[in-house]
Amino acid sequence: MNAQDVAAYLQSNPQFFEDHAELLATVQLTSPHSHRAVSLQERQMEILREKNKGLELKLADLVRHGHENDRTQQRLHDWQLRLLAEADSHALPYAVQDGLQQVFDVPAVALRLWAVGENFAHMEVAQAASDDLRLFAEGLRAPYCGPNSGFEAAALLERDDIASLAMVTLRAPARAGEEGAGPAFGLLVLGSPETRRFHEGMGTAYLAQIGEVAGAALNRLRD
DSSP states (O other): OOHHHHHHHHHHOTTHHHHTTHHHHHOEEEOTTTOSEEEHHHHHHHHHHHHHHHHHHHHHHHHHHHHHHHHHHHHHHHHHHHHHHOOOTTTHHHHHHHHHHHHTTOSEEEEEEOSBOGGGTTSGGGSOOOHHHHHHHHHOOSOEEEEOOSOGGGGGGOOSOOOEEEEEEEEOOOOTTOOSOOOEEEEEEEEESSTTTSOTTSOOHHHHHHHHHHHHHHGGGBO
């Protein structure tokens, strides 16, 4: 018999160790930790302890992610309250922009709007939105997170040390009875000197929510 035959036999005959209980005490294995001979029972206990450690690490990781999500949700809530409390439409874009920078501790945030009403066309956030920038925003169907690869939008941050970016298109909210968001009328850009602050593998659910909330709040400025 080879090793596979022995293993198959023991799996098919679990009563073998009940009939030969003395073997459990006599079988000696080498522990991978102490490199000494241990009994089968001791080795089984070591395996169980290793599995428990793995489960404890996974549980700790889940708890940590849960706390991080709670903090992010609270920050998002605080930012939304700022927008709701801002009655001045001229101050609203800066509540969006500065609020994100302060509440989420983002090193650099920029906002550009277009197709705004005449009363808001003079504002800084409504200036210098090139045709290329508008086309880029219109084609951005999901938030972008990743390296700063020479994007035109990165220049809006007015910093030379931006290594990673997050970009979210602002769209008019869907009207009653319609599906999907409306046309793009703005772009929100978040930047950091840290290469891993915004990376391709990170989740974008909160960024998408930020874009939707900002788009709905700033919709009042549209022409």
